[in-house]
Amino acid sequence: MKRMTMKDVADLAGVSKTTVSHVINETRFVEVSTRNKVLQAMKDLGYHPNTVARSLRSGETKTIGMIVPDSTNLFFADIARRIENYGYENGYSVILCNSDNNIDKQQNYIDTLISKQVDGVIFISSGESKADLQRLSESGIPIVVADRVVPLSLADVVLINNEEAGYIATKYLIDLGHRRIACITGSSELNPSMRRVEGYRRALSESEISVPEEYIVQGDFQFQSGELMMTKLMKLPQRPTAVFVLNDMMAIGAVSAARRLGVDVPDDVSIMGFDDIALSSLLHPSLSTMAQPTEEMARLAVELLIQKIAHQDVDHENKKHVLNAVLIVRDSTKALGG
Amino acid sequence: MKRMTMKDVADLAGVSKTTVSHVINETRFVEVSTRNKVLQAMKDLGYHPNTVARSLRSGETKTIGMIVPDSTNLFFADIARRIENYGYENGYSVILCNSDNNIDKQQNYIDTLISKQVDGVIFISSGESKADLQRLSESGIPIVVADRVVPLSLADVVLINNEEAGYIATKYLIDLGHRRIACITGSSELNPSMRRVEGYRRALSESEISVPEEYIVQGDFQFQSGELMMTKLMKLPQRPTAVFVLNDMMAIGAVSAARRLGVDVPDDVSIMGFDDIALSSLLHPSLSTMAQPTEEMARLAVELLIQKIAHQDVDHENKKHVLNAVLIVRDSTKALGG
DNA sequence: CTGAAAGCGCTTACAG
DNA sequence: CTGAAAGCGCTTACAG
DSSP: OOOOHHHHHHHHHTSSSHHHHHHHHHOOOOHHHHHHHHHHHHHHTTTOHHHHHHHHEEEEEEEEEEESSSSSHHHHHHHHHHHHHHHTTTTTTEEEEEEETOHHHHHHHHHHHHHOSSSSSEEEOSSSSSHHHHHHTTTTTTTEEESSSTTTTTTTEEEEEEHHHHHHHHHHHHHOOOOOEEEEEOOOOOOOHHHHHHHHHHHHHTTTTOOGGGGEEEEOOOOOOOOOOOOHTSSSSOOOOOEEEESSEEEEEEHHHHHHHTOTTTTTOOOEEEOOOOOGTTTOOOOOOEOOOHHHHHHHHHHHHHHHHHHHSSSSOEEEEOOOEEEESSSSSOTOOO | OOOOHHHHHHHHSSHHHHHHHHHTTTOOOOHHHHHHHEEEEHHHHOOOOOOOHHHHHOOSSSSSEEEOHHHHHHHHHHHHHHHHHHHHTTTTTEEEOOTTTTTHHHHHHHHHHHHHHHHHHHOOOOEEEEEEEHHHHHHTOEEEESSOOOTTTEEEEEOOOOHHHHHHHHHHHHHOOOOOOEEEEEOTTTTHHHHHHHHHHHHHHHHHHHOOOOGGOOSSHHHHHHHHOOOOOOOTTSSSSEEEEEHHHHHHHHHHHHHHTTTOTTOOOOOEEEEOOOOHHHHHSOOOOEEEEHHHHHHHHHHHHHHHHHHHHOOOOOEEEEEEOEEOOSSSSOTTTT
16 A cells, blocks of 8 residues: 555566666657556555655646636536636646635635645736735746736736627627616626626717616626615616616526516527526526627636646746637517517 | 745744754744744745645645536535635635546546545546546545445545435425326436435325326436426326426526426426526525535535544444435415415 | 766754 | 744756
8 A cells, every 4th residue: 555666666677777768758768668667666566656746846736826706606517617628638737716706715726826835827807906916927927827817927817809799799789779778787896897897888878878877777797686686776767678787697696586576588588698608598588698708718728737737947028919809699689569 | 036945034033944844844843933933934935834845754745636527517516615714724625626427538527636645535426437446445545425325444425315316306295285296317327316206205105195207307416417308208298286396407407497488387287406506596486496505515525534544553343424405485386276 | 888976855863 | 032944746958
């Protein structure tokens, strides 16, 4: 049961540790017969290389940290899953860190990640965390931030064009003939939410549609707030005919609230979501939404990180990588009076 | 930007590495003034202890591996989240491994976890994986298996009493006056699914209700199969008045299918789920279900693992820890004709 | 084609 | 109250 080491393998195979190391890593030519003896010895002993020792020596752990606000949220769960998968394909393990909107927890995790010598960190949206990011960055660990804007001095950034996406969604509703278009936002300090609202406003003002302030209500990206805010909107004297909800979970809540109020979706009111979580295509009515390219975001984030890890020496210019959300039309929206 | 080491701290503070180590770990008394000098030096240098070196020396990595089939599945996401959290509270980081029902991936991850010298592994349900578990177990790494039955020679096991839970759910439907009670199962080779069906059968036979074989239909724990199987059931000449669905995701699909067919839930048919994922209480009708104690499962799994890690020397007797699912009555079920 | 030895950054007996 | 030194299991220049 004792853990076998290279020494054990070397002894059994009758060669040096150097040679064992080289056959394991294929890092220099080894006589075929020697090689086979080593391989056989490894097998006989059930040898597993000790990555900890290797990491100490080589300076790389083949491990990355992934910080997400809440891996239970379907949007983050999806990205986290894909990051794990791309990491795996590239030989990296990922340490899962839920920041939980808890500043202490996030800070502790960052210290832990630094101490564990992770090769890089993928940081996904969380409240205010410039200071933490700064510490990470100062420690010299490559960072990629996803779904969030930070100073480029700190990290590469991968995100979607939220303003444009907000514009496209709203424009789509306008083109369907809607004029009374409300919006359920996320927490006001979150940049993605703010930017989507800006796009929403731009589309409306471009079409010279004025928006009463009570049409813009604030949620918190959770189901319940979608329900609550939708109920509020439906009780307005001048009811909107379409609602742009800034994420799908709230949009699903909004559909639910509408149903309970006897308001038909999409006959009486069109509802437009954001994210395209898996659930959105399944429920009835299926949700029209702006799909985030999570696959691409995750792939790009991992690729960028791996590049940064590889070229840590040359000074890498951090960039902002902007992807596009795409309009997905399903059953929760329809032409006004159509 | 160069990583600081204990040597740097020792030099700046004018003490030995030994002393630095002892103030960091609080492992022997150090003169207050010396202590302060060391602390100050650490701060000035932005020193972070190198856990990799520590692990090599001490033999523990303060890291555990968590293998789940798919962290995107709400039930697993919930458990994974809680395990991460309990791990964090106990000073452990967790490496996220999605086995993905891919035997190669799972095997690779296990080798990786062994090589990375994780202190323990929490293994959550996956298809057939006795061989992998065996390898892990032979490497001497403590293992806790959750939501699944394996030989106790290999690991501690934490799970719910699926048979009893299936019985309780079905008995509840019977007590509501239902006699024609169908069941949508999960993949037939999964033990939890099989056991729940056994409980379902026991409750029915106890009440001397015979169940036509076409009332038991097989899904795969995904939304779509719930929809599909529900549709099939509703087209039966002798339609069931209640359906026990072996997980919530399929139950939500079943509700959705019913709605589309113009069958009211719960007026025309009662639907009973299993798991109590967060979504189940939110949708309308909210779902009656058997709640799995994920909080307790996660806590227990982490506690057991930590105990095993601590007492690796003394030979620990693996046990099966059986928790109870609890009946949650919501709006998707009602008395027959009530 | 292969090996001896230094060293990665810690912890911890041993010594005083 | 503190320090010098061995050693955890690897990798990799250096040497032959």
